[in-house]
Amino acid sequence: MKSSFVIALIAVVAASALLRVDARGQSVPPLAGVWTLNRSQSEFPPDIGFNPAWATEAARGERTGTRQQQRQRPRIHRARSEAGNRAGAGESRATLPAMSAPAEILDQVLATVAPLLTASGYKKSARNFVALGDGVGRVVQFQTSQLKKPEEATFTINLLVTSVPFYEAYADAPFPKNVASAEPVVSAGIGRLMPDGEAIWWSLEPRVSSALIAKEVGALLQERALPFLARFESEDALLRELEAGDALPGFSAMRERCRAVLLAKRGRKAEAGKVLAALVEANSAEGLEGFRESVNQLARRLGV
Helix, strand or coil: CHHHHHHHHHHHHHHHHHHHHHHHHHHCCCHHHCCCCCHHHCECCCCCCCCCCCCCCCCEECCCCCCCCEECCCEEECCECHHHHHHHCCCCHHHCCCCCCHHHHHHHHHHHHHHHHHHCCCEEECCEEEEEECCEEEEEEEEEECCCCCCCCEEEEEEEEEEHHHHHHHHCCCCCCCHHHCCCCEEEEHHHHCCCCCCEEEECCCCECHHHHHHHHHHHHHHHHHHHHHCCCCHHHHHHHHHHCCCCCCCHHHHHHHHHHHHHHCCCHHHHHHHHHHHHHHCCCCCCHHHHHHHHHHHHHHCC
């Protein structure tokens, strides 16, 4: 009798413990219900700089509650073909046409938009299109991410403007054959030229249509990218843009150094000296000694 009572008591305790665990598990809200973008307290960097890792544009939002500055996911376009939609709906692979790998899809897109870019004076170099002349290099760069993971593969477009005299004075080296590897003076993701300014990425998952992507990319190149880059078709045009004082995408310190180089090249050394002196003064905080020395070194090379 006593052993039966003990067994029954253990069963009741175990069941109540399971119920408590389930209750706790159900009390945790879904991820989508916690993370939000608080635009009133978000930081949107005015400049997008590029380095060998080619950082992407992203806004930094605030998590509701305690943690701050969670990275906002970029807007990803998925231009799916009819077959892709059928595959997404669960139709058997046996009844669907073969789907391309991400790199193949991107190459198809590039082949489609290439005539538009070459007609505007750009030459294909790897997955970039480059126009180099009158001391200025302009680059339409197709940046990829996760190409080896078909379901996650994406790409975006970066627009870069480089200056031959600036690079040679700044790096104390000949301008590189790979124009896209030179430090850009002006740099922007294609999304920066859109009204909302948000980053744009295109999905390269197997179900997308290269033709639909190329149509959208071609329209953005023609309507946004090429007119933007046309503003910097020569050294004189670049200097005018730098002197206009308008907000240009990229690192402002890089633009100011380029302005000083172009001014000095035109014999306006006093103005160039003032530009660099103002740059040093604006970065007088402790810890920026290396930056100030690089500016002073450039001034010595320019003789200002």
